[in-house]
Amino acid sequence: MHPQRVESLSHAQRERLAYIDFRLYFMGEVGRPDLANRFGVAPAAATRDLALYREVAPQNIEFDGSNKIYRIGKEFAPLFDHAPQRVLSALSLGFGDGVNGESQPMLPCESPAVLSSPRMDVLAPICRAIRAKRPVEIRYHSVNSGESARVIVPFALVDTGLRWHVRAFDRKSSEFRDFVITRIDSPLLLDDEPKANERPDADIQWTRIVEVQLIPHPDQPRPEITAKDFNMVDGAIELKLRAATAGYMLRRLSVDCSPDHSLRGPEYRLWLKDPLAIYGVKNAMLAPGYRSPDKQEHGRAII
Known part of the structure; x- marks a missing residue:
């Protein structure tokens, strides 16, 4: 690979090479029509882009002459970083801006229905x-x-x-x-x-960063699978959250934030190891099971 060569290309060329890289990596193949449809370039220009990619990363791409298509090389290594969220968005919604780009899913994908969309x-x-x-x-x-x-x-x-x-x-x-x-x-x-x-900068809850440590729920089976599911390092996830969003994020992740990990249910795969980490967070009450130390008496919440 020649990263310096890639960096010297124009932004438009890098975008097209990144798209070739993406198609090879996730779809296993790419052809001239893919580039022509995505970027509106002429077939000759698409051919040049494929040739350039082949020059920069020859081990990544092989030409299948019988089908006139390029396929992923046996020693493929991505030339670009592909952010997981962007990849999943492209696969499920289409790659592009939704105007001239693809607007259909690239693979069969099912996502939760969006019930609340802003006008x-x-x-x-x-x-x-x-x-x-x-x-x-x-x-x-x-x-x-x-x-x-x-x-x-x-x-x-x-x-x-x-x-x-x-x-x-x-x-x-x-x-x-x-x-x-x-x-x-x-x-x-x-x-x-x-x-x-x-x-x-005057919004204290926005500027305050809280550091939380999430671990597998102590009362759920197979903590090693939870650690794998969440890409934990040394059995924990370290997150830095804005105080203004912490309650929403912990609820979204179904994190048991009770001090004694007392919530039950298969959705509670994670436990907030130190509930004091979100003390003073205004929306902490949104976090599942959270009880403010100010409202606890002998380990029980005052109702």
């Missing part, structure tokens, strides 16, 4: 506000207080695994809060600058 006419202005660092006037539907007009200063999107939030300063409550995007109506960007106390 694009709401998400788009929220994204523009984050990018431009501008406040937004919204109508918000709250479970506790019903519908109300608010002005928020958004600065980040958060995927909880079940729905998308926007993290923002809320001028109505004068606090940083999470707003569920599907509950937002009529966003309108305002032409003024956020105040110092409305900016992300």
Whole structure:
């Protein structure tokens, strides 16, 4: 391989070579039509790209003349790093931007149904506000207080695994809060600058990083399989989470956060070794089984 040669290529060429690499690695073959369909290049240009890839990584690719297709080499080693999330997204949704690229799954894939998707006419202005660092006037539907007009200063999107939030300063409550995007109506960007106390660096829960250690649940069988499933190192997972997202992430992973690993059920494969790690996290109550030390008396939660 010649990594320096690859680095000297244009961005567009590297993208096409990475696609050849991807097709060989995960599909076992690649042909001129694959490049032509994905990038809109002429057959001659596709041929040049395949020849260049073959020159850079000859052991990765073999030409099958009878079928006029290139196949994975017996000593294949990926030329590019392929991030797992991007690979799985490409295999299940199609490789590309969904406009000119492939929009069909590359392999049969089944994924959980998405029941809560933001409306694009709401998400788009929220994204523009984050990018431009501008406040937004919204109508918000709250479970506790019903519908109300608010002005928020958004600065980040958060995927909880079940729905998308926007993290923002809320001028109505004068606090940083999470707003569920599907509950937002009529966003309108305002032409003024956020105040110092409305900016992300003033959000203590956002800037605080909590370090948690997850281990196989002590009361579940075959901890070695749990360790394998989660790519544990020395029998544990070390995670650094923003306090503002910790409760969501621990719930998403079904981590037993009780101090005595008392939750039962096959979904609780992991245990939070030190529940004190999330002490002071505002959304810690979302973490399965978590009991604040302030509300415990002789090992029991005060109800």
